[in-house]
Structures are given as structure tokens and as C-alpha cells.
Amino acid sequence: MLERSHIQSSGFDNVSADGAVAGFRVRLRQPNYRGTRVSLVEGIDVTVDGEVYPAASNRYRIAGCEYAHGELEGLLDVRWPVGTWIDVIVPRPGGLTPGVHHVETIVWYRHPYFPPQFRPIPVRDARHATIVL
Amino acid sequence: MLERSHIQSSGFDNVSADGAVAGFRVRLRQPNYRGTRVSLVEGIDVTVDGEVYPAASNRYRIAGCEYAHGELEGLLDVRWPVGTWIDVIVPRPGGLTPGVHHVETIVWYRHPYFPPQFRPIPVRDARHATIVL
Amino acid sequence: MSGAFKYGVSLYSYTDDLGTVMTLEDAFGHIADAHATGIELLGEANLPDYPEVSTAWLDRWYGLLDTHKLEPTNFACWIDTEASRSRELTAEEAAAQLRQDLDLAKRLGFRFVRPKFGVIDDELTPHPVWEGAVERSLDLAAKLDIVIIPEIHAPTPIRHPVVEAYVDFIQRTGTKHFGLLIDTGIFQDRPLPFWQHETPEMREGAMSFLNGIKVPVEQLAEVIDYVPFIQAKFHHIDETLHDHNIPWERIVPMLKSLGYSGYLSSEYEGARDPWVAVEQVRRQHALIRKLEREYDAAHAAEGEQAHA
């Protein structure tokens, strides 16, 4: 079972590459009432303590594989089911300092059954979350 | 998984005996942080829409068996585990009318590690709940 | 005397609860405990491996149906005409999606499938591939004994070119495997509360339908022959059993007088605080059952007077 907020407490952590802290990750549960093809997600913006990390610069770990932003559009057969999470991996050399941060996310969702003017729509969440280490 | 409130939405229902509606039942999850021997529960008072149904007049359905109030004390080896519910069965000929009711419960808990003056302590809950039929 | 309603619940009601505070097993328990007999499922929401389904999951599904004495009612699916940004689905591709869901629905024992097509305008006109996709699927639907039922959902009222096109389609093809799903949100006659991030400007503009499109319940008579299934959409019923948005006191007598005896399948769509849906669905069933009993009692009395 996942936390009710889209942004999860667990999973918020610094990430390393080649022995150095290269960034951080934010874990999100599927915020929609149905699971979807990943191609319907046009990217996820992350803001931490007011600093914006735009969707196009982030990477996305979904169902065990990691994708660049530009790859999402082609993922017609990869799904993000209800009740599961994905990680948004944000590049930031040195990562975030341990402690509590204010985290905001916007999932840009293209719902084909929404009026064209609302495609994509921003699905927002915001909360405090903690980097332990 | 159970609802967070002690009193559960599901399980609140009229009950029949010998073809007639003889009363109603209230479902409660284990409200304590540990499961206990049933002998530590000294009874459960129920109040519906202000009318009190005292513990001594109620019956208790626990782990598949039904007990009178006087039998609880002897249930040293029957347990009410965390994450499970029991039903308090309240005699009331005709039952409750379908619709929303205000339900209050007091579980009288004897915690051997509490100061003697607080044995038993009342563990309270109150909420609206609905008789569907 | 008209027939009795059947009472069901859509798993949509437990959106956000499922996966955070509730398992599928729990949902079955809540539905059965409300004395309902039907369960509605959303393929892409409730099947963990959609569009696949494992035999283990099927065993679990049929075990739960048996344990809780529930029958599968409607299977919701989506035809994502804009799944890709670069090109839209062809009618053949849309049909392939629909046929895949018909097969899946049948394996789970459903009798109805609701496809939700992508739309092309702010009136939610479905993408024109809907007709070719459905037509290419009618033989399969007949073979599987499933009725395909697109949803009449706010802001689309009953008197609307979209509904006319569906009715024309039924009349032209003579099919018994296509019909209309009425979502009772079209009868909403009082405004919904503002949703998070909604502004007054939005409510006056594109979101004005959230104030209720107030379709007169009498118009049900114009389409009821094509309506085998109803989603009982609602948003808030208070502790006096008063619905703040949907006029059940007019919907229920109208459906009774029209002889509707299919399912009313609860679609709770109100505040998403944990566990609220469980109680709200129970209130809705208590309310509709009460109105149904009152209708029956009044008409039994009328019947007696007529015979006196």
C-alpha cells in the first residue's frame, strides 16, 4: 500500500552515479483513477525548496527501466498502474542536504477524453519530505 | 485492511433470529496497539442516537464464536489481534431503521501495566454510520 | 408494478482508496456488506497486469465473486485515440483496442463494456472513429453476449447530437449489442464544491457544467429503451440522507415509472478523504432503497384503490 499523497515519504533520497552523489529522486504514486500508458504522461516537473527542476531535464524510472524525458512519448506499451509508484530522478550534483524539504510536483497528463484545451492538464502535489542521509 | 475509526462502516447492520429482526451489530477494529486476550476487555457499551445499550446486555462475536458479557472474563486464551474486528451484537426487537445513525462505543480495557486507578480505562469512538437495509 | 432495481457498486467509487487503504478483497467485502449484488470494474485501474490477466488473478476474481455472492456488471475501458501525440488511432486500431477489452471482459464474466473514446471538442464529441470501431466489434460482442454501452456523461445531455448519433447507429444496424449507459451526473441540479486549484473564472468558463447541467428526468423516457445500465453518480450525501447535488427524489420515481429494472451502479465522486467512499456508498443505497420502497408503497396503495 502507498501513501495517500502523490509524493511518497519513502523513496525520497539522494542518488549516486560513479561513486558521487549526482542528484536525488522523488517517488510518486499513480495519481490518476486509472493506470495509463506512459505515453500519456508528458513529463513531471519537480520543485524543491522553491528551486524548479523542469520535466525535460529529469529522468524517469518506471517498471524497472530508466527513461529520458524524450523517451516517454514513445512508451505506448509501458504502463504506470494504479497503486504503483515511479521515481523521478533529478540531476543535481551533490544531491540535497539531509533534512526536511518542501517538495512540489506537477504531472503533465494528456487525457484523450478531456476537452482539447485541457490536454495536457497539470496534476499537482506538494508536501514536506525528508532526506535521511 | 480496516477503517481507521474503531467503529467500521461495514458490519453495521440489523441481525435476525428465528426469522425476526432481533437487534443490530456494530463492528469494531482492535483499538489497542497490541492484540490482547479477550479477558482484558471488560465489555463494550454502545450508544445509538443517544440511546445507551450497556455492555452487560450485549453479546460479542469474536473469532467465529458468540459470547455473553459474563463469558468475556474467562476468555484467557481467546484473542482479539491487531488488524481484526469483532462484532458487538445489541438486542433491540425490530432493529434500527435504515438510514444514518450516530454511533458511540466505549471499550472498557483492563491494561495490567496501567496504574490501578485506570483499570479499566474507557476507550471511546463516535461517528455516523449507516444501516442500508 | 415495475420491476425492482438491482444494486451495484463501481470500484471507481473507491478511487484513491484502492492501493492506499483498501485491497480488492476489502472492496468486495464493502460492496457485499451494503447488500449490493453487482460489481463494476475498470480494466486499466483494477487489473494489475492490464491488458494481460493471469490465471492466478482470474482464480482470485472468481473466488471473490463466489465468496461475496456478487456478479460482474460493467467493464470500463478506454479507447485512447490520442495515445500518441504524433498521430491518432485509425478505426481499425480503435476496434482492435475495443475487441481486446471485450475479450478481457468476457474472461471476467462481464455482460456490459463501456468504452470511453477520446474526444475532439469541448462538448466532448467522441472521436469519429467510434462508429467504425464499434461496427467492427459488433459480431464479437454478439458472440460474447456483451452489450457495448458508451456513457452519456455531463456535460453531454440526453438531447444532443452525440446521443442522436448513437441512437441512429442502433436503428441503422439493428444491433442488440450496443446501448446507452446513463451517468446520473447529467441530472445534477446543484453546484459541486470547487475542486483543488479551480478558480471562479474556470467555473464560469469551461467548467461551468460542474454547476450541474440539470437534464430534466422526464427526458429519460426518450432513451430508456436503449438504456440497459445506469451509473449512479453522486458526490455527497449528508447524515440526514440528503444528497447535495443529485435529485434522487425525482430520478427514482421516473425510473420506476419507466419500468427500469437494471442496475444502479454507484459511482461516488466526492471528497477523496480515506474511507469516506465506503460510508457514502452505504448512504446512497439506503437513500435509493428508501425512495424505491416509498414508490412501491404509494403504487401498491393506488393499485388497491383502483381495485376498490
Place this chain on the structure above:
Amino acid sequence: MSGAFKYGVSLYSYTDDLGTVMTLEDAFGHIADAHATGIELLGEANLPDYPEVSTAWLDRWYGLLDTHKLEPTNFACWIDTEASRSRELTAEEAAAQLRQDLDLAKRLGFRFVRPKFGVIDDELTPHPVWEGAVERSLDLAAKLDIVIIPEIHAPTPIRHPVVEAYVDFIQRTGTKHFGLLIDTGIFQDRPLPFWQHETPEMREGAMSFLNGIKVPVEQLAEVIDYVPFIQAKFHHIDETLHDHNIPWERIVPMLKSLGYSGYLSSEYEGARDPWVAVEQVRRQHALIRKLEREYDAAHAAEGEQAHA
């Protein structure tokens, strides 16, 4: 240089979450994700068939420990001296309960067992059977390589006849299988918020210890030789990483200076809104780890100066 703390979490932290919004698997995930290495379990809370345990459950338990790289730390049990209203347990009966829990703890891989005895007065003096029950269990504890550790818990301070009796027992028996569990609630120096139904009269009377019994952290030195395990009790840490009740900025340096290198096992005991505990435990670990790093940095600097 003192050793490093070990970081653990007691499942007590997730009270009310377990069984409503969280499974045991989820709890393992949250603990491991906080970079902790130890898990503390409550027999009567977390074992569904307590006092039995199935081999299937044991397989699941060891599978989870392996998957999440956690080790079992302390197993909490209760000696309900007043399980029956009509008569109290004898020392032999109390010993039978304790030995049963020692066996169970061993099967689950625990190294510590905390028995909570019934009490006989408002100072929470344990029922006198404690001594006979423990003495009758020491051989088994030795055989199983488990240390029995009753808890020093508010309102009982370090300088108290109860603690003296425990220390006397250790010195009299010379056992290495009995020790003290310190619950950091004894250092609480600011009041807790009122609990539901608590009145000002209650707080001034029997519940006054909820304002904090403020044991000076320096007194840890008097018992640290007998303390192999610490429960890091806390109630609220805000978003500036400030604990509203427990003086970690004094506890951590004291424990470091005393060379404590055992577990700090989180016991969150604050507001029981769903999921709050997950975030609170993470904040506590972030806070204690920060204080530990600061202590180490300061003392590394001192060490360098000393060598300069």
C-alpha cells in the same frame, strides 16, 4: 572515538497504520528506505497467530529480513499479571509466559526481549513476580543467547527503587542475560499536547508525567553499563527538524561520550493520523544522524588539536 550508533525502528511507530494503511511488507520497506538496519517487533501486535507462529509466516519474515537487509533487534512481550480479574499470576506462571516469548523471539532471530509486567501502584512498580519469573528464565535466555531487558519508561526515572532492584538483581545473579532498556521518553522536558478526552485536572493529577519527567541526561552514566538497547521515543519533529519534546541535542552527545554503540530504535508516539509516522521516523533519523555527525566532527577536530 566512541562507536557509531545503530539505527532501528520499532513497529510500534506504525501503530494504527498497520492493518489500516500499511502491511508488514510496507513497514519493512519504510524502515529500510530510511537507511535503518534493525527492526523491533511486538509479539502480540505483529504476529497474527500469537502465541503461535506458522512456518509460512516465518518464511515470510526471514524473506523480508533478507530482501530489506534488516536484522531483528528487540521482541516486546507482556506478562499480564492481571490477565484474569479473579487472581494474579504466580511467579511460575509468569515465568512460563516469559519463557514462551523467549522461545518465540529466538525463532524469529531476536537478541533482546522486553517483558512488560503488570504493575501494582501509580509509580508503575512492577508486580513482584517479575524477579521470580526472570530468575526462572535466565538459563533459557543464556541458552538462546537473548538478553531480557525490562523498560525504564516514564514516569519511572533512572534514580528509582525499580531501577535499583533491577541493578541489584544483575549484581546478585551476575547474569549477562538481563539488562535495562532505556526509553528516551524519560528525558522529555516539554509537555505533550493533551490527548483526546484528557482534562486539565487529569494532567495536574495522575497524568502529570506527560509534561515530561525531565531526567537529567547525565544520569545515563550511572546505568549505561547495563543498557544494551535504547528505544528512541518521540512525539513530534517539525519541518525545521526541531523535536518539540525530547532534548536530542543533549541525549546524543551524552550517549556518544559514554561510548554507546547499540541501537536507537525509533518509537514514534505522536499524532496517529495515517502515514504521519513514516515521515516522522525519517525526520528523527535525519536529526539524530545530524547530531551524531556534528559530535564526531567536533571530536575529530579536538583530536587533531590534541595532536597538533
